[in-house]
Amino acid sequence: MGGVRRTPQRTAVLETLGRCREFVSAQELHALLAGGGSAVGLTTVYRALRALDRAGLVDVVRDETGERLYLRRPTDEHRHYLICRRCGRSQPVDARDVEAWAERLGETTGFAELEHTLELSGVCRPCRRPTAATPNGAADAGR
Amino acid sequence: MGGVRRTPQRTAVLETLGRCREFVSAQELHALLAGGGSAVGLTTVYRALRALDRAGLVDVVRDETGERLYLRRPTDEHRHYLICRRCGRSQPVDARDVEAWAERLGETTGFAELEHTLELSGVCRPCRRPTAATPNGAADAGR
DNA sequence: ACACTAGATGAAAATGATTGTCAAGACCGA
DNA sequence: TCGGTCTTGACAATCATTTTCATCTAGTGT
Ligand SMILES: [Zn+2]
Ligand SMILES: [Zn+2]
Ligand SMILES: [Zn+2]
Ligand SMILES: [Zn+2]
Numbered sequence: 633m634g635g636v637r638r639t640p641q642r643t644a645v646l647e648t649l650g651r652c653r654e655f656v657s658a659q660e661l662h663a664l665l666a667g668g669g670s671a672v673g674l675t676t677v678y679r680a681l682r683a684l685d686r687a688g689l690v691d692v693v694r695d696e697t698g699e700r701l702y703l704r705r706p707t708d709e710h711r712h713y714l715i716c717r718r719c720g721r722s723q724p725v726d727a728r729d730v731e732a733w734a735e736r737l738g739e740t741t742g743f744a745e746l747e748h749t750l751e752l753s754g755v756c757r758p759c760r761r762p763t764a765a766t767p768n769g770a771a772d773a774g775r
Numbered sequence: 776m777g778g779v780r781r782t783p784q785r786t787a788v789l790e791t792l793g794r795c796r797e798f799v800s801a802q803e804l805h806a807l808l809a810g811g812g813s814a815v816g817l818t819t820v821y822r823a824l825r826a827l828d829r830a831g832l833v834d835v836v837r838d839e840t841g842e843r844l845y846l847r848r849p850t851d852e853h854r855h856y857l858i859c860r861r862c863g864r865s866q867p868v869d870a871r872d873v874e875a876w877a878e879r880l881g882e883t884t885g886f887a888e889l890e891h892t893l894e895l896s897g898v899c900r901p902c903r904r905p906t907a908a909t910p911n912g913a914a915d916a917g918r
Numbered sequence: 919a920c921a922c923t924a925g926a927t928g929a930a931a932a933t934g935a936t937t938g939t940c941a942a943g944a945c946c947g948a
Numbered sequence: 949t950c951g952g953t954c955t956t957g958a959c960a961a962t963c964a965t966t967t968t969c970a971t972c973t974a975g976t977g978t
Binding site: 716730733742746757 | 837841857859860863866868870872873876877880881884885886887888889891892893894895896897898899900903
Binding site: 779780784785798816817819840 | 924925926927928929936937
């Protein structure tokens with residue numbers, strides 16, 4: 633009985649997501665899918681992403697509005713990213729120190745089943761230009 | 776010209792928030808205010824909380840649904856909290872190591888104006904009872 | 919005390935991501 | 949091939965938060 637079933641929709645979602653080099657929202661992914669032939673229902677995109685999240689195959693961050701953004705994860709352990717508030721570019725950071733710190737937290741606080749989310753943001757070098765004004769060359773690359 | 780104006784509504788929001796020992800949502804705060812004589816419009820509660828946030832007078836966390844929760848901050852520097860997923864109890868943690876780590880991140884990555892949010896959750900000791908069943912004594916304290 | 923105006927209020931409507939519904943369709947083992 | 953289970957997707961429903969906009973007011977200057 634039962635198991636996760638292989639369907640063209642899920643395949644499409646995973647493939648399209650895999651092609652994305654930056655974090656994308658469910659809505660954006662849905663649009664991308666619609667654009668490239670394979671139209672998948674928005675509801676299905678949400679469900680697929682949630683499944684991928686549970687399966688640990690994607691990293692999830694929330695932007696300032698609370699919207700969830702997904703990125704296919706290369707490794708098998710969770711990561712944290714530094715994301716540019718201007719252009720959306722993301723860069724994985726080495727957070728092993730934080731991971732260790734978080735782990736230790738369980739022992740010192742008496743809390744169990746610890747979980748953590750760490751959102752890092754800033755302004756990347758390319759996005760930092762002299763005086764303002766300039767509408768930023770490659771205007772808003774991506775999200 | 777210009778400035779923040781002192782109004783009874785803002786006073787009420789700040790006072791009521793100050794009385795809360797745990798994180799509360801804007802909606803909850805609005806209900807509390809309505810309960811205790813001073814009725815303040817929901818919109819105003821939202822605006823007041825946003826202002827308090829900008830002023831750095833409150834700590835803000837987002838629960839798993841993305842809803843924002845506020846707690847009046849005792850000190851003048853930001854803090855991180857470990858929050859129980861069962862009862863909502865919160866406990867400030869010493870995150871100086873993480874703060875230092877985050878600070879260093881700017882130098883190594885070239886990103887500027889770094890910001891970070893760190894959400895920690897777990898299950899507190901009182902919420903961990905033998906086998907399930909028992910509806911947990913002080914059933915759901917708070918949120 | 920009075921007038922004046924940038925700020926502030928709040929009821930109601932809009933927004934927008936996410937989830938629930940449920941009938942119709944597809945996968946896969948027997 | 950058959951049937952039960954898992955999936956899909958159009959659409960409606962949620963729900964926190966934001967906009968709108970007409971009305972009010974704190975606070976400054978006269
Ligand atoms: Zn950038
Ligand atoms: Zn981590
Ligand atoms: Zn607890
Ligand atoms: Zn911090």
